[in-house]
Amino acid sequence: MKSVNQLLASAHNLPAVETVQAVPVSAETTAVVNALFRKLRGIFPAWRQAWPSTEALNAAKEEWIQGFAAQGIRSLEQIEFGIQNCRKAQKPFAPSVGEFIAMCRPGPECLGMPSAMEAWIEVLMGTYSHEGVHLAARATGLFDLRGARPDDKGLRQRFDRHYAVILLRAQAGRPMEAVIQIDQKRRKTELQRADEHADRQVQARMIQQGIPADGAQARELLMATLGKRNIS
Known part of the structure; x- marks a missing residue:
């Protein structure tokens, strides 16, 4: 046996x-x-x-x-x-x-990773002792972290959430980079929605101001307007 x-x-x-x-x-x-x-x-x-x-x-x-x-x-x-x-x-x-x-x-120290507090300080300083910290910073947004204040609660919560997910994946022996790929897809969707919303706002303003949506018609209207100004 x-x-x-x-x-x-x-x-x-x-x-x-x-x-x-x-x-x-x-x-x-x-x-x-x-x-x-x-x-x-x-x-x-x-x-x-x-x-x-x-x-x-x-x-x-x-x-x-x-x-x-x-x-x-x-x-x-x-x-x-x-x-x-x-x-x-x-x-x-x-x-x-x-x-x-x-x-x-295993805790972060067992994986050679800093604690959540230590990782937050690292990303504010722009220095990364572990790839997991850098990945969490990228998922949070490097631009947003640049010049961020230590007491920015919203940004800190966002970073902590990403870092926790990366830590869980490291503990399970799974690739940490997947967090970035998932977040990039989510952000792309958000940007697309923002662009669509901005386009709708522009179109609404054009309708309110009587500006044609068609390029050729808009050019004719512009030329006619300029012609009137030249005559006057």
């Missing part, structure tokens, strides 16, 4: 599932979760408070699989990181699925 460490070492990543419903559970996923719960029972002596019976334990495993899929916990590295944090916690009671998921996500 394989040990817990062997199971964790031989199993592949958990399935990449975007929704909580109808999560496929493979034999490998089952082995990983069973191994995880055996480790948790070894770490937390009061684990029976959370899982007092076999039925409760099995129900918890199903709930944790759903939670992992919904929150992007898909790799053995993430689970192992959570186990390490459980050992550091030095608590008798087992964590909930939400608490364990939080433990699976």
Whole structure:
């Protein structure tokens, strides 16, 4: 019979599932979760408070699989990181699925990234200690950040939101550049809407002032106006 460490070492990543419903559970996923719960029972002596019976334990495993899929916990590295944090916690009671998921996500310092406050100071100074900070600045808007005040709450909230998304992607081992691509598409749509609104305003003013929308007619009107001025 394989040990817990062997199971964790031989199993592949958990399935990449975007929704909580109808999560496929493979034999490998089952082995990983069973191994995880055996480790948790070894770490937390009061684990029976959370899982007092076999039925409760099995129900918890199903709930944790759903939670992992919904929150992007898909790799053995993430689970192992959570186990390490459980050992550091030095608590008798087992964590909930939400608490364990939080433990699976390394903080920015573990990824070589600054905290949100430190990152905000960096973008105001125009210096970036990590590519993730630069990407968050680009997503926020380099022009807007240029000359921004430290107490600009709206801009700070916008930057924090982008930086949080980039941090989550880094924690999940996903490419951070996708945040820029998504934001650029969103901004392009906003600019298109702004241009369309400006065009409608110009057309409305032209109608109010009796200016023809057709180029040739507008030229004739201009020439006629200039001719009248020359005669007078």
